[in-house]
Amino acid sequence: MPPPERSASPATAWIVTGPTSGIGRRTALELARHGTVVLVGRDLNKLNEVEAEINARPGGHAVSVVCDFSDIPSVRRAAAQIVALGLPLAGLLNNAGIMTTRADRTAQGWDLSFTTNHLGPFTLTEALIPHLPEDANVVFTCSGVEDPERKPAVTAGFRGGRYISAEASTRGEWQPGGSSKPGFDAYATSKQANLATVLALARETPKLRFFAVEPGFNPGTGLGRDANAALRFLAKYLLAPLAPLIKYWSTPKRAGRLLAGVLTSQSHQSGVYYDENGKPMLGSAQVRDAAFSDRVVAETRALLAQVPSDTR
Numbered sequence: 001m002p003p004p005e006r007s008a009s010p011a012t013a014w015i016v017t018g019p020t021s022g023i024g025r026r027t028a029l030e031l032a033r034h035g036t037v038v039l040v041g042r043d044l045n046k047l048n049e050v051e052a053e054i055n056a057r058p059g060g061h062a063v064s065v066v067c068d069f070s071d072i073p074s075v076r077r078a079a080a081q082i083v084a085l086g087l088p089l090a091g092l093l094n095n096a097g098i099m100t101t102r103a104d105r106t107a108q109g110w111d112l113s114f115t116t117n118h119l120g121p122f123t124l125t126e127a128l129i130p131h132l133p134e135d136a137n138v139v140f141t142c143s144g145v146e147d148p149e150r151k152p153a154v155t156a157g158f159r160g161g162r163y164i165s166a167e168a169s170t171r172g173e174w175q176p177g178g179s180s181k182p183g184f185d186a187y188a189t190s191k192q193a194n195l196a197t198v199l200a201l202a203r204e205t206p207k208l209r210f211f212a213v214e215p216g217f218n219p220g221t222g223l224g225r226d227a228n229a230a231l232r233f234l235a236k237y238l239l240a241p242l243a244p245l246i247k248y249w250s251t252p253k254r255a256g257r258l259l260a261g262v263l264t265s266q267s268h269q270s271g272v273y274y275d276e277n278g279k280p281m282l283g284s285a286q287v288r289d290a291a292f293s294d295r296v297v298a299e300t301r302a303l304l305a306q307v308p309s310d311t312r
Contacts, residue, residue, distance in 0.1 A: 002258075002265045002278050013038055013087035014263060015128070017069070017121065018096030020046035023141065023215055026256025027093060027263075028062070029054065034264050036087055037062040040078060040124075041096065042069070063087075069096050069120030070106045073310035079127035091137040091263045092128055094121035094194070099187045103172050110170040113183065117190035119170075122197055122300050134207045138198075139263045142212040142273065145184075146192035147284035153188075157181045160284060161192025163292075166299035169193070193300070195273065195283045196293035202271030203290070204297075209270040211262050212283075215255035216276030 012035035018024035019039045031037045032054045039047050039062055047064035054062035063085060067078035082089075097117045104112035110119075125138060132138070145153040148160025162174030162185045169189055178185040195212050202210040258278055275281040286292055 002262045002267065002274060012036070012090035013085075014091050014093070015040060015082060015089065016093045016095060016263075017041065017067070017124070019050055022252045023255045023259065024095045025050060026252045027095060027259045028256075030256050030260035031093075031263070032057060032060045032062065034260070035061075035090065038082055038085070038087065038089075039064045040067050040082070042067060067120075067124075069124075070110075070112055070116045071108075072115075072119065072123055072304060072307045075120050075123040076127060076310055079124050082128065083131050089128070089132055089136065091139070092125065092132065093139045093141070093259060093263050094125060095141040095259065096121065097141065097190075100183045102182045103186070105172075111172040111186050113186035114169045114172075114190045114193070117187070118193040118197070119166075119300065119304065121194070123304055125197070125201075126301075126304075129205060129208065132208055135209060135268075137209045137211060137263050137265065137267075138201070139211045139213060139259060140194045140198050141259065142195045142198070142214055142283075143188075143191040144214045144275075144281075145188045146195060146287060149284065158184050158188050161189045161286065163189050163192055163286075163296065166193075166296070166303040170303070192284065192287055193296050195287050196296035197300075198273070199271050199283075199287065199290070200293040200297040203294075206270070209267060211267075211270070212273040213259055213262055214273070214275050214281060215258065 014031045014035060015038040016024060016028045016031060017040040019028035020041050020043060028037050028039060028050055037054055039050055041047050044066050051062040051064050054060040065078050065081050068074040098113060100113055106112050106115050144150045145158040146161040157179050159179045162178045164173055164175055172186065174185040174189060198210045198212040262274060273281050273283055
């Protein structure tokens with residue numbers, strides 16, 4: 001299990017992305033026991049709902065920052081707004097993510113899943129690293145579907161991460177031999193890039209602690225929100241109640257408690273990947289190759305350096 005949590009302190013602030021539903025919302029509510037929660041998401045109305053729920057609690061305090069993770073300038077503005085709040089930042093949870101069932105594009109023309117799940121969180125993390133104190137924790141919500149040897153993922157139709165390069169990923173181009181299901185290669189590759197980021201930054205930035213968490217299959221989340229109504233109904237009302245009884249499955253409440261625990265832990269380790277039970281696990285053989293994870297980070301930085309700075 002992750003190390004003991006730090007004691008709650010109103011003088012600390014925890015950043016959580018994607019906090020308006022599912023795992024992110026549960027995590028934000030858990031983090032409210034540890035200090036101020038900075039809620040980062042794209043829907044202001046939904047952010048305000050979670051903020052109001054936290055602020056209504058005795059001693060609860062939350063603030064909202066609007067951010068569209070599919071839009072790099074929006075992420076940069078959000079990072080600047082977080083810094084401008086002047087709060088004593090204590091840690092960052094990169095939880096925001098999507099899984100589309102088709103090859104959707106951003107306004108810029110980039111693959112929507114890869115941009116939202118990897119490029120956006122990477123941009124936010126890099127912008128905030130200089131403002132995080134020594135030994136602060138940075139956590140990424142990852143997924144075992146990046147591993148082509150993970151049997152439950154293969155059974156579900158995934159074929160692991162199919163990374164070619166950062167630029168190829170923005171074009172929706174993946175290594176051959178991937179999934180026959182639309183959107184699966186994009187999602188698995190974005191999660192592979194998340195895990196590569198954790199492992200590479202753990203080596204590169206020893207003043208901070210980087211962690212990855214596989215929260216388990218959570219049928220009660222809004223991750224697949226573009227699925228048809230019948231599938232959403234099946235996931236929410238038939239599969240979700242069974243989750244606690246099935247290996248590799250979990251619930252938003254349980255996953256939220258795990259993510260909050262890792263984010264607030266006092267661990268002196270870094271680069272650890274936890275499974276849905278809070279036990280260390282291994283990623284794919286490819287992502288564990290330091291040369292590969294370093295290449296993902298280097299190519300991501302080079303790609304993002306080409307995105308013009310926002311002048312607004």
